[in-house]
Amino acid sequence: MNTSFLGKISLWVKTQRWALLLTLFISLFSTNLLAAETIETAAIQDAAGLLTFLFTYIAHNPFVFLFLSIAIGYPLGKITIKGVNLGSTAGTLVVGVTIALTAFSIYGLRIDAPGLVSDIFLMMFMYAIGMKVGPQFFSGLARGGLDFVVIGLIVVFSNFLIVFFGSKLLGLAPGYAAGIISGSYTVTAVMGVAQSAIDSGAFKAPAGMTLDQVSANIAAGYAISYILSSVFIILLIKYLPAMSGVDPVKAGKDAEAEFGSGDDTEALPSTSGFSNLGVLPLDIRAYRVDHQELVGQSVEALFHRYPHAAVLKVVRGDEVLDAADNPVLALGDIIGVRGNYHLLIEGGESTVGVEVDEPRARNVDIEVADIHLGKSEFTGKTIEEISTDIGFGIYLKALFRQGHQLPVLPQTVVEVGDVIRVAGSDxxxxQVGKKLNSNPIVESTLTETFYLALSLLIGYICGHLSVTVGGIPFALGTSAGCMLTGIIFSFLRTRNPAFGGPMSEGARSFLQDIGLSLFVAVLAATVGPKILASFQGTVVIKIAILGLIAALVPPVLAWIYGFYFRKMNPAILAGACAGGRNSTPAMKGAQEACQSDIPAVGYPVPYALTSMIVLVLGYLTMVLY
Incomplete structure (x- = not known):
């Protein structure tokens, strides 16, 4: 019986094995699930605690916030999608606002970035801008740039009128208009002068509205319009010639035919690689003086007779004479001649004598130097006209104007403030630097500390001076004052080497980038907690529409003036419209469309003119709105 009972139990276990296994599996799964939920909950709590710690740390250490915004914003702004990117400034603003807004809305933390940092670095930025546009600002107005001036004025004033009255019509609150001008013009510094109008008391907030909210409106108007205008202005300038029924490539070739041809790309003045020699179409060959007609001729006299070949060394027995001593040739001398390969190969022996292997005659150290053109007799002349006067032993590698490379063409006119890059012996x-009234820059320039400090001092004092007109106080503002002193300093330095010569482009570019980035980061910390209030209702749509109109209509009006009334070359006109809109990417887009560097010819004067005027208009927008 017991056996039978045990047998029944054994049979039941066998038949119900699946149920036992299922029960065991469910039990184990339930246990693991509870354990997993516990681990996941702990992980979430740890992550939340870590985020709380990070945002608390950032809030109590605002400099961490500033550098973190720049460190993330810079690479974010460089991400390119189909040839378009935000840019480092907008990237920094987006990242800074995101961090500040998250810290406030989720953790209730405010990031109090020091305003002194914003003021100092904004003034540094404005000084750097002034140093950039200064060399061409006055000379461009004084010499043959009337059409370029008109184009710049059309763009900048139509932008102001569209935004100012458009904002009134759409009922936008104070601050938005200045932000839209800044964003639609892609000139972030307008936000700086608009903010200075608030800080100085020239702008009074209406009842029921705080100054912080006005600042937030400025940032909101800028952020939306900047992104849209940055994208669409490139497309507009790039395709304006084709939209007008013009072949942009043909327009570029026509302009090159008028000016000559040239398409080399060189490093900007005083930047990494600017002094690289590269491959030059020149050579130094040694010849023995066998022809009597050369005997008794000085090195300088021979250059004027044969401008494409310069005698740099004269070997006479054990004596080696340098061209600087202007020696007179004697029969049997061995001379080192520098010139184009084909000219030396084809005409060397027939003109001078037998080519010989004399290392001493060919031992000439060649260096690359950047030379700013000072006020001299060569101002306003073409490359072709000046080459025979300044070209002894040198090769003209590149020409720059306002940080942009211009084609080295026979008919290109050089202006005061241009940078001419030459290669030759020391x-x-x-000698070229002396003739051009400038100092050759080989590796470095004088320190900028003195000029920077003096410019900020004068600019700050002048910016505080106020004049009341019709009951409204007008002041230049410290930022605009620093830009003006930068323009004047740059203007003077390019005309007198005793003032220190041109500013290093590397130093100037660094001041411009770091100054604007830190100003924008501080601005993001200030307006981040308030910016959500600026995006209520249909305001985003209004900003987007008004910003696009203000960004695109002004250059179209300038195009109509230049193309239909003045019959300007479309390639050069496209560069001028890009300069009037202060958009270097748009100018580069025009160069891509034309497959030529020629649009850069029209860029500098409108750029220099509008860079200053748009700041004044941005300030007036805040005061008069």
């Missing part, structure tokens, strides 16, 4: 380069 003595030859110094």
């Amino acid at each position: 003595w030859c380069v110094k």
Whole structure:
């Protein structure tokens, strides 16, 4: 019986094995699930605690916030999608606002970035801008740039009128208009002068509205319009010639035919690689003086007779004479001649004598130097006209204007403030610098600390001076004052080497980038907690529409003036419209469309003119709105 009972139990276990296994599996799964939920909950709590710690740390250490915004914003702004990117400034603003807004809305933390940092670095930025546009600001107005001036004025004033009255019509609150001008013009510094109008008391907030909210409106108007205008202005300038029924490539070739041809790309002045020699179409060959007609001729006299070949060394027995001594040739001398390969190969022996292997005659150290053109007899002349006068032993590698490379063409006119890059021996380069009333820059320039401090001092004092007109106080503002002193300093320095010569482009570019980035980061910390209030209702749509109209209509009006009334070359006109809109990417887009560098010819004067005027208009927008 017991056996039978045990047998029944054994049979039941066998038949119900699946149920036992299922029960065991469910039990184990339930246990693991509870354990997993516990682990996941702990992980979430740890992550939340870590985020709380990070945002608390950032809030109590605002400099961490500033540098973190720049460190993330810079690479974010460089991300390119189909040839378009935000740019480092907008990237920094987006990241800074995101961090500040998150810290406030989720953790209730405010990031109090020091305003002194914003003021100092904004003034540094404005000084750097002034140093950039200064060399061409006055000379561009004084010499043959009337059409470029008109184009700049059309763009900048139509932008102001569209935004100012459009904002009134749409009922936008104070602050938005200045932000839209800044964003639609892609000139972030307008936000700086608008903010200075608030800080100085020139702008009074209406009842029921705080100054912080006005600042937030400025940032909101800028952020939306900047992104849209940055994208669409490139497309507009790039395709304006084609939209007008013009072949942009043909327009570029026509302009090059008028000016000549040239398409080399060189590093900007005083930047990494600017002094690289590269491959030059020149050579130094040694010849023995066998022809009597050369005997008794000085090195300088021979250059004027044969401008494409310069005698740099004269070997006479054990004596080696340098071209700087202007020696007179004697029969049997061995001379080192520098010139184009084909000219030396084809005409060397027939003109001078037998080519010989004499290392001493060919031992000439060649260096690359940047030379700012000072006020001299060569101002306003073409490359072709000046080459025979300054070209002894040198090769003209590149020409720059306002940080942009221009084609080195026979008919290109050089202006005061241009940077001419030459390659040649030390003595030859110094001779060119002397004739151009400038100092050759080989590796470095004088320190900028003195000029920077003096400019900020004068600009700050002048910016505080106020004049009341019709009951409204008008002041230049410290930022605009620093830009003006930068323009004047740059203007003077390019005309007198005793003032220190041109500013290093590397130093100037660094001041411009870091100054604007830190100003924008501080601005993001200030307006981040308030910016959500600026995006209520249909205001986003209004900003987007008004910003696009203000960004695109002004250059179209300038195009109509230049193309239909003045019959300007479309390639150069496209560069001028890009300069009037202060958009270097748009100018580069025009160069891509034209497959030529020629649009850069029209860029500098409108850019220099509008860079200053748009700041004044941005300030007036805040005061008069």
